[in-house]
Amino acid sequence: MKIRLLPTLLFLFLWMVSSQVSSNSEEKPLPIASSAQSGESIDALTKSAKGGNAKAQFDLGMRYESGQGVKSDEEKSLEWLNKAATQGSLEAQLHLGSLYSRGEKLVKDEQKASSWFEKAAAQGDADAQYWIALRYFEGQGVLKDSKKGLTWLQKAADAGNAPAQANLASLYEAGGIVPKDMDKAVSWYQKAADKNYKEAQTKLATMYYLGTAIKKDDGKAFSWSTKAAGNGDQFAQYLLGMMYARGEGAEKNETLAIKWLEKAAKQKQVLAQRDLGRLYLSSNDFNDYKKAVYWYQKAVKQGDVTAKSELSKLADAMAQAYISQIKKSDSPSTIVAVIKGIPDAPAVAQPAISAWIEGNASSVLPPYLALLAERKLGSNPQEAMQWYLVSKLRIDSDALRCSGTKALTSKDLKPESIAPKVTQYINENPKEAATAGKKAQEWNTAHPPANSPGWLCSPNPGASQESLLPSA
Numbered sequence: 001m002k003i004r005l006l007p008t009l010l011f012l013f014l015w016m017v018s019s020q021v022s023s024n025s026e027e028k029p030l031p032i033a034s035s036a037q038s039g040e041s042i043d044a045l046t047k048s049a050k051g052g053n054a055k056a057q058f059d060l061g062m063r064y065e066s067g068q069g070v071k072s073d074e075e076k077s078l079e080w081l082n083k084a085a086t087q088g089s090l091e092a093q094l095h096l097g098s099l100y101s102r103g104e105k106l107v108k109d110e111q112k113a114s115s116w117f118e119k120a121a122a123q124g125d126a127d128a129q130y131w132i133a134l135r136y137f138e139g140q141g142v143l144k145d146s147k148k149g150l151t152w153l154q155k156a157a158d159a160g161n162a163p164a165q166a167n168l169a170s171l172y173e174a175g176g177i178v179p180k181d182m183d184k185a186v187s188w189y190q191k192a193a194d195k196n197y198k199e200a201q202t203k204l205a206t207m208y209y210l211g212t213a214i215k216k217d218d219g220k221a222f223s224w225s226t227k228a229a230g231n232g233d234q235f236a237q238y239l240l241g242m243m244y245a246r247g248e249g250a251e252k253n254e255t256l257a258i259k260w261l262e263k264a265a266k267q268k269q270v271l272a273q274r275d276l277g278r279l280y281l282s283s284n285d286f287n288d289y290k291k292a293v294y295w296y297q298k299a300v301k302q303g304d305v306t307a308k309s310e311l312s313k314l315a316d317a318m319a320q321a322y323i324s325q326i327k328k329s330d331s332p333s334t335i336v337a338v339i340k341g342i343p344d345a346p347a348v349a350q351p352a353i354s355a356w357i358e359g360n361a362s363s364v365l366p367p368y369l370a371l372l373a374e375r376k377l378g379s380n381p382q383e384a385m386q387w388y389l390v391s392k393l394r395i396d397s398d399a400l401r402c403s404g405t406k407a408l409t410s411k412d413l414k415p416e417s418i419a420p421k422v423t424q425y426i427n428e429n430p431k432e433a434a435t436a437g438k439k440a441q442e443w444n445t446a447h448p449p450a451n452s453p454g455w456l457c458s459p460n461p462g463a464s465q466e467s468l469l470p471s472a
């Protein structure tokens with residue numbers, strides 16, 4: 001089975017042109033005020049706050065919120081924070097906006113959150129400008145207004161806010177709210193990437209890798225994906241892993257390819273999971289079908305239809321390899337070897353192996369029916385006992401065919417050894433076993449086996465049984 005090790009370029013392209021750069025600059029409550037750390041007494045702070053000092057009002061509000069140096073009191077905290085914010089305290093405005101937005105200590109109120117953020121934005125705070133821009137684009141706590149959103153986003157980007165720069169770049173890349181302009185898009189992505197904003201770094205890496213919007217440059221793609229991957233971006237980790245796997249932008253290195261693909265895969269990056277499966281199958285140095293199956297299954301659980309199809313083909317190929325061994329086994333030694341080896345087959349291949357044995361029950365050698373019985377015990381004990389007893393009937397019958405030779409009686413070929421759990425179940429359930437025995441007799445009569453191939457007979461009466469079996 002030939003496995004492709006190529007990333008899905010169409011997917012990469014769609015991801016690049018459709019994804020909006022998300023914000024990592026969350027609306028976070030501010031830390032406890034510096035005055036709380038300075039040890040200023042509550043009495044002194046209260047006196048200053050009552051005297052109209054906005055900084056003292058904010059600090060006092062934060063003290064009441066945290067319970068530092070005073071009993072925690074949310075009502076008094078909100079009172080003093082509001083006084084400070086109304087007087088123009090930037091810190092208080094930002095903090096109140098965050099509290100109302102998150103709804104953690106106050107009842108969630110998006111309108112109040114937007115109002116305080118816009119006041120902070122008007123004072124030139126770049127974070128607040130970015131947050132209120134997103135709120136105007138989304139209509140969160142304000143009437144949706146893309147024009148106002150763009151105005152605030154531009155101000156935040158000009159002030160050096162990396163998420164704002166990246167989102168402004170995505171607008172120029174997509175077109176619509178602003179005229180499409182790839183030069184401006186790349187320029188703003190570059191500004192955000194230079195500030196170590198991983199989403200912008202990943203976008204640049206993808207754009208340079210595909211070469212659809214700008215000139216393809218594997219070196220720059222590799223450089224930006226390395227930076228973004230180091231910052232934890234799962235898609236960049238995937239892209240970097242694939243570039244190492246294919247020798248693009250850097251010398252081919254399967255060790256580093258696996259390292260970065262696994263980092264992405266562990267973050268549930270589905271393409272990385274799928275391509276890890278491919279790599280573990282195709283690699284000369286790291287060939288490991290168990291790991292290949294493991295990562296394919298991870299991708300399948302996330303709904304990847306390509307991984308599901310490839311895993312199915314892989315399972316069939318593995319099953320056919322074992323089935324081929326079953327077909328070729330015509331001596332005690334090979335039968336024992338195959339029976340001992342089948343349990344090591346990947347779990348995904350096991351159902352097909354069992355289904356083939358059952359579908360060819362009238363022609364397969366009896367020990368394989370005992371193996372089938374052991375596998376069926378958990379799901380269908382009655383069928384398990386039936387196949388076990390058919391196996392026993394046929395082994396006993398074949399032993400009688402060894403005319404002029406000595407029938408082999410190695411314990412490795414007996415149903416008791418091949419299917420110990422079924423043996424125990426039969427001993428513990430004699431009535432059920434009797435019913436299964438009748439069905440086994442009926443089935444065996446209706447499906448007479450082919451002439452014995454001599455698998456159970458030694459070449460001559462004096463031949464050693466053990467000489468035909470694998471050495472320990």
